[in-house]
Amino acid sequence: MVNRKLAKVLKFRYTILAAILVLLAAGLVLLPKYEKHEGINPEELLSNVISPERYITSDELAHKIINQDPSFLLIDVRDEENFKKYSLPNAINIPLKNLLKEDFEGYINQSQFDVVFLSNDNLYADQAWVLCNRLGYKNLHVLKGGINNWFNTIINPAKPNENMASIDFQLYSNRKAASMFFGVAYPEQVKKKPVVVKKVTPRKVVPIKKKKKLPVEGGC
């Protein structure tokens, strides 16, 4: 008797199993949509966003450019008009609007170079950084203070007062040298040049000694 009842239930075993699986599949539809949930999760993004690690100071960047460090890529996220007015040497212009277009993905999503975002201040650059960081791109940095701070520190550094520490003077002379590298000329820089030229004049006296040798050779 037991066997017969069991056999009756077992007749429908496949339909019962199928029904359960269909129900479970329907459950999947209720799960939240994941298509919008691209990139790293929000908690991780928050901890990345809070950390000031992404900032690179203008002094560090100037040092890299002057030493012709080949390991970084400058990306200017301002619009084309501002980019044409002034940008750092070798910067690539990717306006913020076009940041995520496929044409530019190769610049941003790679592991070969350190990417440095820059804009007038660091607001737009930060926005670009947040979006790219969410997508999990690596080696991204932001120029702290942007072009405005670049001008204040590198192009036109403030002279230190007499009562400031010697570090400030050192920093100033470094920055001044950097600004000369980026094309700024100083009046005293030109004054120094003639001094160098005067040193050249005694060198021209040297050929006179050679002339004395020549008549000796002529005597032979």
Add this chain to the structure above:
Amino acid sequence: MKELEKTKRISIASVLFILVILIALLAYKRPKHLYSENTKSTLEKITTENYFTNLTELKDTNVVLIDVRSQFDFEKGHLENAVNIYAPEILNDTNSKFFDELKKNNNSVILYGNTPNEVIAPYMLLYQLGYKNIKILTAEITYSKNKVISKDVEIEKSKYDINGFIQESIKKASIKAKPKPEVVKTPKKIIPIKKKKKLPVEGGC
């Protein structure tokens, strides 16, 4: 008997299968925070929409002002009626409930920090999580004599004409330099005279 054993195996396997699925479903935890915007739509909106306000718009009622600086800075001085939510704690349970409530009540939320730059990252995060009633205050907070001073600032303004500055510096430097190169030229003229002396000596040979 053999058939019975087969069906037993099948049913055991299927029960195990269903158990695994049930366990997986029970263990599934819905993440606390989900993005409601993907990066492309966010980028499109942050480049087209205006989400900045200035100090004059603060007088509206229905506005909730949030200070994202640390508690230390907040206690030193803050804008009137501001609520302190430190940026790293913005996704805490209580804080996200608070934001949800504000979103439901259609309150507009204004974030501020010492500078707009400090606020942009928390703003971007909240925006992508779907809180679209948020704006950024374009003001700088400084202290003077224990009082808070807030000043409107322009965002991402190109303050300096760097190319112009460089050109001018070159001009300034070159004006002073002009008389000196003339001095340099004179010694060069002496040299050819000396060369003429060489020629007669060689002719002697």
